[in-house]
Amino acid sequence: MSTLENAMDVLKLVARLQRDITVTDVVTELEWPKSSVSRTLSKMAEFGFLERDPVTRAYRPGEVIMDASYYLRASRSAASLLEDELEALVTETGYASYINVLDGAESMVVQMRIGTGRVLQAYSPVGTRAPAYASSMGRAILARLTDREVMQIVDARFDADYGNAPRSREDLLARLATIRAQGWAQSRGEFVPQVAGISAAVVDSGNRQIYGIGIALPLQDLTDELATQFGHRVRASALKVGRRIGDAYWLDFADAP
Structure with a gap:
């Protein structure tokens, strides 16, 4: 493994753990020999990629990384x-x-782009709301919360008949577990009948805002094959943005075909 690859893995570990890291952390998490870890961390500190706390002896992002991060956040x-x-x-x-975005127990549209080249479009203007548990977008966002946080938000809201939407807390939590594992969510004719959705979500590590991003289309158009294809495509968008903004979930997400 090259020096650059080692440095990349260390920086990803810092982003994932969201704290200063020790030699032991790197040995445990990355399963490297202790001698190799010490050498890599020392070199990264020498060139400004890491900084070592004089008291705890743990490492944090150094001046080079902080300057680059400041530029990135200022620009995008x-x-x-x-x-x-x-x-x-x-x-x-x-x-x-x-x-x-999530607004209380509802998912709310804050940006939309109408499709092209299709006779029938699933149109929901900015400001449109839907119960978060009853759409792919809402569940993609909820999946970025803990189960306890989800239940505090959703509460006992499963009495409405929204097509294939979850009808119990157990059903919802099971679907959220699947979303967390595969990185994307889908819905088929739930809050809006005859409309399907494919979505994923990112968390801004600066302000902790969760954003959902996704596609809406007529239910009749969504075959199983297309659902998988679009799921991977939407996930790729979320992964790209998530890694750019330091979203720990996407930094640690294993690339999949």
Whole structure:
């Protein structure tokens, strides 16, 4: 493994753990020999990629990384990066694409781009709301919370008949577990009948805002094969933005075909 690869793995570990790291952390998490870890961390500190606390002897991002991070955050926000991906999703799929946020127990549209080249579009203007548990966008966002946080938000809201939406807390939590594992969510004719959705979500590590990004399309158009294809495509957008903004989930997410 090259020196650059080692440094990349160390920086990813810092981002994932969200704290200063020790030699023991690197040995345990990355399963490297202690001698190799000590040498790598020392070199990274020497060139400004890491900084060592004089008291705890733990390592944190150094001046070089902090300067680069400041430039990145000043030049591109999570929202603007997602808008770029929104345009790409519309161009590549032809279907309407959205960015949503969580507002109480509801998912709310904050950005939308109408699709191209399709006779029928799933159109929901900015400001449209839906129960978060009853859409792919809402569940993608909820999946970035803990189960306890989800239950505090959703509470006992499973009495409405929203097609294939979860009808119990056990069903919802099981679906969220699947979303966390595969990186994307889907819905088929739930809060909005005859409309399907494919979504993923990112968390801005600066302000902890969760953004959902996804595609909406007529249910009749969504075959199982297309659902998987679009799921991977939407996930790729979230992964790209998530890694750019330091989202720990996406930094640690294993690339998949």
